[in-house]
Amino acid sequence: MTETTTPILPCRTLPPVLGFYAALGFETTFEQRSPNPYAVVARGGIELHFFGMKRYDPARSYSTCHIATDDVDALYAAFRAGLKESYGKVPSRGLPRIGPVKDMPCGTRQFLVSDPGGNCLRIGQRTGGDLRHPPAPRERFARVLQSATLLADSRQDPETAARILDRALAADGAGAAEGAAGRGTVPAQRPTPVQLLRLLVLRGDLARRLGAPEREAALLKRASADGLTADEREAVRDDLARPAELRE
Numbered sequence: 001m002t003e004t005t006t007p008i009l010p011c012r013t014l015p016p017v018l019g020f021y022a023a024l025g026f027e028t029t030f031e032q033r034s035p036n037p038y039a040v041v042a043r044g045g046i047e048l049h050f051f052g053m054k055r056y057d058p059a060r061s062y063s064t065c066h067i068a069t070d071d072v073d074a075l076y077a078a079f080r081a082g083l084k085e086s087y088g089k090v091p092s093r094g095l096p097r098i099g100p101v102k103d104m105p106c107g108t109r110q111f112l113v114s115d116p117g118g119n120c121l122r123i124g125q126r127t128g129g130d131l132r133h134p135p136a137p138r139e140r141f142a143r144v145l146q147s148a149t150l151l152a153d154s155r156q157d158p159e160t161a162a163r164i165l166d167r168a169l170a171a172d173g174a175g176a177a178e179g180a181a182g183r184g185t186v187p188a189q190r191p192t193p194v195q196l197l198r199l200l201v202l203r204g205d206l207a208r209r210l211g212a213p214e215r216e217a218a219l220l221k222r223a224s225a226d227g228l229t230a231d232e233r234e235a236v237r238d239d240l241a242r243p244a245e246l247r248e
Contacts, residue, residue: 007065008049011117012056014039020096020115021048023086024079050117058095061118072109072125076101079113080245090248093209099153100205100245102238103127105146112153120156141191144168145198152202158209165203194232197223201239208246216246 011017014037018028026041026048037052046067069075079098083090091097095118101111110124137143144164151161168191191199204219220243225233233240 006047006049008051009063009065009117009119010053010056010061011050011115011119012053012058013037014050014052016116017050019086023082024113025082056117058116058118061120063117063119065119065121067121067123069123069125072101072111072123075123076111080248084248090245092205092246093211097209100238100242102149102153104149104153110153140189141168141195141199145195145202148202152206152209158206162203162206162210165199165206168199169203193227194236197225197228197236198239201242205242205246220246 014031014033018031018039018041021041021043022028024043026043026046028039029042029047030038030040032038039050041048041050048065080090083096083098092099095114096116097114099112101109103109104124107126107128108124109127110122113121113123115121137146144167148161148164151157151164171189190196200219200223204216204223207213207216207219223239223243225236225240228236
């Protein structure tokens, strides 16, 4: 026996959704406008179905679909190139939008795409390990990064993620000031250079999503790879690429 699962996703109207997927390289293989709006798009082994609902609110959508691939970076690059060609830019906030590609704690490398209908495509590649989310790290800033990343990308809650990161970055600034003044007998805990880079880039990304371009620019300006070893630069390659993606 062979079974196939096909997601059927909602949207308010079909044209903007079909145009968006055309930009991603999908072909519309079926379209029905009446009596009930319905359409099918396909790209390689991916097939998605859509139905129209006049009173549907894309901003309040919880529709999600997971797409497994064996080359997530190639698909990410192709999607970004198609969006830039069709939209004149790569949308990173509002609807539609595409998020960053990154390694997740659960053993996948993934990125998220939200279409004009508010449907979220979670596109990922297994990188090994257990698919269950691992326990929170014991070290403070590693725990902050894991929690903020999950909130921002998996739960689509950038506001809470931003508050968590702001507290961590404020503590880092306080620790630096305390160290400079020589107060206290126990050094304040501060992030490593790699952690600080990741904190700043993720917070800058969230500033973009939350519509704060000046804050975004200030945060990304502080994100520097100066002093990192070659191995550390490799470990943060996605973070180093993200500011250029946001400028694009």
